[in-house]
Amino acid sequence: AQSVTQLDSHVSVSEGTPVLLRCNYSSSYSPSLFWYVQHPNKGLQLLLKYTSAATLVKGINGFEAEFKKSETSFHLTKPSAHMSDAAEYFCVVSEERGYQKVTFGTGTKLQVIP
Amino acid sequence: DAGVTQSPTHLIKTRGQHVTLRCSPISGHKSVSWYQQVLGQGPQFIFQYYEKEERGRGNFPDRFSARQFPNYSSELNVNALLLGDSALYLCASSLVLAGNYEQYFGPGTRLTVT
Numbered sequence: 402a403q404s405v406t407q408l409d410s411h412v413s414v415s416e417g418t419p420v421l422l423r424c425n426y427s428s429s430y431s432p433s434l435f436w437y438v439q440h441p442n443k444g445l446q447l448l449l450k451y452t453s454a455a456t457l458v459k460g461i462n463g464f465e466a467e468f469k470k471s472e473t474s475f476h477l478t479k480p481s482a483h484m485s486d487a488a489e490y491f492c493v494v495s496e497e498r499g500y501q502k503v504t505f506g507t508g509t510k511l512q513v514i515p
Numbered sequence: 516d517a518g519v520t521q522s523p524t525h526l527i528k529t530r531g532q533h534v535t536l537r538c539s540p541i542s543g544h545k546s547v548s549w550y551q552q553v554l555g556q557g558p559q560f561i562f563q564y565y566e567k568e569e570r571g572r573g574n575f576p577d578r579f580s581a582r583q584f585p586n587y588s589s590e591l592n593v594n595a596l597l598l599g600d601s602a603l604y605l606c607a608s609s610l611v612l613a614g615n616y617e618q619y620f621g622p623g624t625r626l627t628v629t
Binding site: 435437443444445446447450491498499500501502503504505506507508 | 518519548550556557558560563565570571605607616617618620621622623
């Protein structure tokens with residue numbers, strides 16, 4: 402069965418401090434994993450994706466994520482938070498089933514305190 | 516290049532009515548997927564279309580239907596609207612049907628059912 406668990410619904414960090422958004426997944430196949438960001442009243446934007454190449458994936462705006470198969474995790478990190486990072490973040494698992502079977506996590510709302 | 520476009524932006528309907536939402540994919544993209552995002556939750560997969568055929572369907576009732584046109588644009592139709600259908604409906608396009616290709620999302624159509 403395919404599922405995604407985002408372990409924190411809200412994360413609050415001070416500007417300039419590290420960000421960690423946690424994601425665990427379950428998949429019967431070799432999945433692709435993605436992180437998307439959604440700013441208020443805007444569409445979803447792809448931050449990064451893992452597709453069975455390097456386990457450490459670098460994305461846009463200084464974000465990166467590490468795929469750990471043994472822990473079934475794909476946590477998103479950033480060394481230093483910026484005010485513009487405040488948004489909702491979604492971890493996504495995708496399996497090829499003759500179509501792209503996609504499951505989103507429930508989201509983590511990131512608050513950045515000045 | 517234009518991104519994924521959706522129309523209308525907002526829509527208010529009454530219970531029992533029918534609604535049609537429209538999506539134009541990125542030029543060259545042949546696959547369109549539809550998602551429902553209820554407030555406070557992650558998007559849920561409704562359909563994926565490729566080359567005018569339904570290739571994947573999520574756990575939604577038959578009141579939901581869609582189609583894809585020769586120019587790869589798509590419509591989502593919902594009949595007999597319920598209050599619970601109030602949500603942001605997102606359209607996403609990708610180059611191909613499956614594999615490790617990311618999906619590009621439109622800004623969504625906000626549907627309110629009263």
